[in-house]
Amino acid sequence: MTARLLIFISLFVILIPNVSSAQASSLSALEGMEILRKAFVGVNDFTAEITQEKQLSLMKRKIVTTGEVRFKKPDIFYMELNAPYASRVLLKDNSLTLKLPKEGIRQKLALPPEQGLARWFEFLDHPVKTLPAGFDIRAERRGGTIFLQITPREKGVMKALQLVFQQGGELRRLIIEENNRDKTVITFSRMKKNTGLSEKDFRLD
Structure with a gap:
């Protein structure tokens, strides 16, 4: 999984935990981003359990892993996947560290400032008037379910990302489609907000 793809995962997992209800049967892109902005209200940190299903284009079977995510304002995100495909990711603003315990691999990347969490927090700190x-x-809204799809114009690893959540704010799924035809579906459960996470909860070791 590339650094750019991990950035997309971290950003949009962070944005959802406290989403407000959507009233209209259809939503504009600006309305969708405003829902994301409102997700920050009153949320200082959160944790959630995840199940990740990875469908590789060259394989018929899915690779299924479980794990957890953690977030703490203003700019720290952590994701851990369990064995047999164990990995840990720590993102602090634009500094990303990836650790593969089984392989003994640890990589650290300094991302451009515009790809860091600080930029997105600044963008979503006020009502959304323009799109990024x-x-x-x-x-769009289908019954009580909200669908938000984000497609980068510049061709890279990710083809499209889709968030699926209930209009009451419960995040259900994050779907990532890559240009190599790989597809990842992350399902969220047992989300807890404002649990009082500290710096020690975001250590890779």
Whole structure:
């Protein structure tokens, strides 16, 4: 999994935990981003359990892993996947560290400032009046379920990302489609907000 893809996962997992209800049967892209902005209200940290299903284009069977995610304002995100495909990711603003315990691999990347969490927090700190540059965004409501799809205009690893959540704010799934035809579906459960996470809860070792 590349650093850019991990950035997309971390950003949109972070944005959802406290999403407000959508009233309209259809949503504009601006309305969809405003729902994301409202997700920050009153949320200082959160944890959630995840199940990840990875469908590789060259394999018929899915690779299924479980794990957890953690987030703490203003800019720390952690994701851990359990064995047999164990990995840990720590993102602090634009500094990303990936650890593969079984392989003994540890990689650290300094991402461009515009790809860090601080930029997105600044963007979503006020009501959304314009869309972020470089993305096509679609939002819609089907019954009580909200769908938000984000497609980068610049061709890279990710083809599209879709969030599926209930209008009451419960995140259900994160779907990531890559240009190599790989597909990842992350399902969320047991989400807990404002649990009082500290710095020690975001250590890779």
